[in-house]
Amino acid sequence: MEGCITGQVLHGSATTTEAVRRAIQHSQESLRALAKRYGINQKTVAKWKKRTSVADIPTGPTEPKSTVLSVEDEAVIVAFRRQTLLPLDDCLYALQPTIRIFRGHRCTGACSGTASVDFPTWTATCP
Numbered sequence: 586m587e588g589c590i591t592g593q594v595l596h597g598s599a600t601t602t603e604a605v606r607r608a609i610q611h612s613q614e615s616l617r618a619l620a621k622r623y624g625i626n627q628k629t630v631a632k633w634k635k636r637t638s639v640a641d642i643p644t645g646p647t648e649p650k651s652t653v654l655s656v657e658d659e660a661v662i663v664a665f666r667r668q669t670l671l672p673l674d675d676c677l678y679a680l681q682p683t684i685r686i687f688r689g690h691r692c693t694g695a696c697s698g699t700a701s702v703d704f705p706t707w708t709a710t711c712p
Contacts (some may be wrong), residue, residue: 599641600625606639656682 620627666676
């Protein structure tokens, strides 16, 4: 691609480099002409024309969260798993009656993280 910077890391959906974005921002050509030149959508050209920076802005959530479990339920699962050292499937099975909305393994990422809440010692047996 024209103006590509060696070593620049782009996310998987990126269609432009910082050099191309800078060229778009400084160009007086029409959106259509720039889109054709760089092989990108006119909406992408318009987006970069409006911005003052050539840095890509993250579009995802600032703090990842479960779409199924509440923060409290996720904390309970994390604490229970740390106390019992059971496999995640066994923990989820044992906690199924206590979790308000139970729909599967959406807690796998947080279960290796740090729980921010102190819980009492759990004593439970899992089948």
